[in-house]
Amino acid sequence: xxxxxxxxxxxxxxxxxxxxxxxxxxxxxxxxxxxxxxxxxxxxxxxxxxxxxxxxxxxxxxxxxxxxxxxxxxxxxxxxxxxxxxxxxxxxxxxxxxxxxxxxxxxxxxxxxxxxxxxxxxxxxxxxxxxxxxxxxxxxxxxxxxxxxxxxxxxxxxxxxxxxxxxxxxxxxxxxxxxxxxxxxxxxxxxxxxxxxxxxxxxxxxxxxxxxxxxxxxxxxxxxxxxxxxxxxxxxxxxxxxxxxxxxxxxxxxxxxxxxxxxxxxxxxxxxxxxxxxxxxxxxxxxxxxx
Numbered sequence: 001x002x003x004x005x006x007x008x009x010x011x012x013x014x015x016x017x018x019x020x021x022x023x024x025x026x027x028x029x030x031x032x033x034x035x036x037x038x039x040x041x042x043x044x045x046x047x048x049x050x051x052x053x054x055x056x057x058x059x060x061x062x063x064x065x066x067x068x069x070x071x072x073x074x075x076x077x078x079x080x081x082x083x084x085x086x087x088x089x090x091x092x093x094x095x096x097x098x099x100x101x102x103x104x105x106x107x108x109x110x111x112x113x114x115x116x117x118x119x120x121x122x123x124x125x126x127x128x129x130x131x132x133x134x135x136x137x138x139x140x141x142x143x144x145x146x147x148x149x150x151x152x153x154x155x156x157x158x159x160x161x162x163x164x165x166x167x168x169x170x171x172x173x174x175x176x177x178x179x180x181x182x183x184x185x186x187x188x189x190x191x192x193x194x195x196x197x198x199x200x201x202x203x204x205x206x207x208x209x210x211x212x213x214x215x216x217x218x219x220x221x222x223x224x225x226x227x228x229x230x231x232x233x234x235x236x237x238x239x240x241x242x243x244x245x246x247x248x249x250x251x252x253x254x255x256x257x258x259x260x261x262x263x264x265x266x267x268x269x270x271x272x273x274x275x276x277x278x279x280x281x282x283x284x285x286x287x288x289x290x291x
Contacts, residue, residue, distance in 0.1 A: 001149050002088030003290040006283040007128045009135030009144075011041075011198050012154035013070075013161055013191065021154050021206070022131045024272045028280060029129075037125040039083070041132010042098035044076045045069060049113025068183075070190035075134060077142045084147035087121070087128045094118045126284065136198035145201045150279055153202035160210050160224060162217040181218060204275065207232040208265055229265030232256070233275070241275075249274055 001007075010021050022038075029036045047055055052074065059067035067073060083093040097116045099105040105112045121128075136145035136153075145151060156164065162184055169175040169183075199205055208231055210224040235241055238259040246261055247253050250271055253263035263271060 001147065003286050005088050005091040005128070006149040006287060007084055007088060007130065007147060008150040008152070008280075008283075009130040009148045010152045010154060011130075011133065011135035011137075011202065013133065013195050019131065021152070021272065022129075024269050025129060025276070028273065028277055029127075032277070032280060032284075034280060034284065035124065035126045036129040037087070037093075037095075037121045037127070039095055039128060039130045039132075040098065041130065041134055042100070043096045043115065044080045044132070044134070045098065046074050046076055048098075048115055066186060066189040068187040068190045070133065070187050070194050072139060072141075072194070077134065077137060077139065077144065080134060080137075081142045081144045081147065084128070084130075084144060088147050091125065092123075093121050093128070095121055126287065127280075133195065134198070136201045137194060138197065138201065139194070145198070149283060150276075151202040151204075152276075153199040153205040155199055155205055156208045157210070157214075159214040159217040160208060160229075163214060163220045163223055166217065166220075167223050177218070203236050205232075205234045206268065206272075207234070208268070226265040226268065231263050231265050231268050231271065233261045233263070233271060235259045246271070246274060 008025070010025070012021075025036075026038075028034070045052070052069070055074070056067060059065070069075070083095065087093040096118045097104075099108060099110055099112055099114055099116065101112050105114070108116055110116070130148075134144060136148065136151050138145050155161075165184065166177060166180050169180045170177060175183075208226075208229045210229050212224050212228045214220060214224065234257075236259070243255060243261065247255070250261070250263040250267050253261055253267070256262050
């Protein structure tokens with residue numbers, strides 16, 4: 001952790017909704033005049049799209065059916081920890097960008113599914129903001145979480161997460177449902193080993209729970225909307241959290257445990273604004289005092 005160069009990490013599985021959370025934080029940063037270095041977790045995958053397909057084929061031929069984007073073999077965990085450590089010490093670091101589609105790739109004159117060159121972060125950023133799969137990952141070789149000042153988990157219940165992934169990958173990326181389901185099954189061992197444990201290390205978790213039937217996510221025709229969901233917000237340390245204020249501001253909310261508040265799903269953006277704006281103030285105040 002760093003007082004002078006704080007780090008915020010949003011961690012969640014593929015299809016969990018971390019991109020939506022990032023947009024909310026960008027609104028907070030703009031309003032509060034905070035200059036953030038935005039780091040996408042996909043940029044720390046080890047292989048580009050073509051290389052990953054080749055590695056997947058090789059893994060299947062070598063009887064390694066569980067090889068996936070979730071595990072250390074396919075990611076640069078050490079480099080991610082080095083970035084967090086170096087940024088915390090100096091406010092600097094080297095990053096790159098993964099180009100998902102034609103729109104992202106066109107300005108660089110590259111093919112979709114490739115990485116840009118590594119480059120140094122802009123000078124004089126106030127905070128580093130990470131969004132991706134492994135913002136709090138911890139293994140026997142690395143501990144990314146220990147460098148993060150504010151750790152946030154985005155964790156829909158697993159059936160909802162699968163529904164979101166199936167619909168996104170089918171409608172936006174052109175994959176067949178069979179291919180998406182195969183990916184979900186292949187990733188499961190790494191999901192259990194490397195994704196789930198992160199949510200025990202986070203400071204705040206946001207879990208969306210549908211109030212409609214999602215018993216069979218593989219036949220769901222649509223994604224349950226925020227109006228059809230409840231949001232469970234868990235604080236690892238409730239000390240200093242103004243629960244009466246949150247309950248008053250979040251209509252129809254209630255506390256289910258001393259560290260947990262539940263509110264309607266469509267209040268997620270508002271809840272994040274109310275919870276994290278004061279936390280960002282605190283990080284910036286500590287930073288100013290340190291300098």
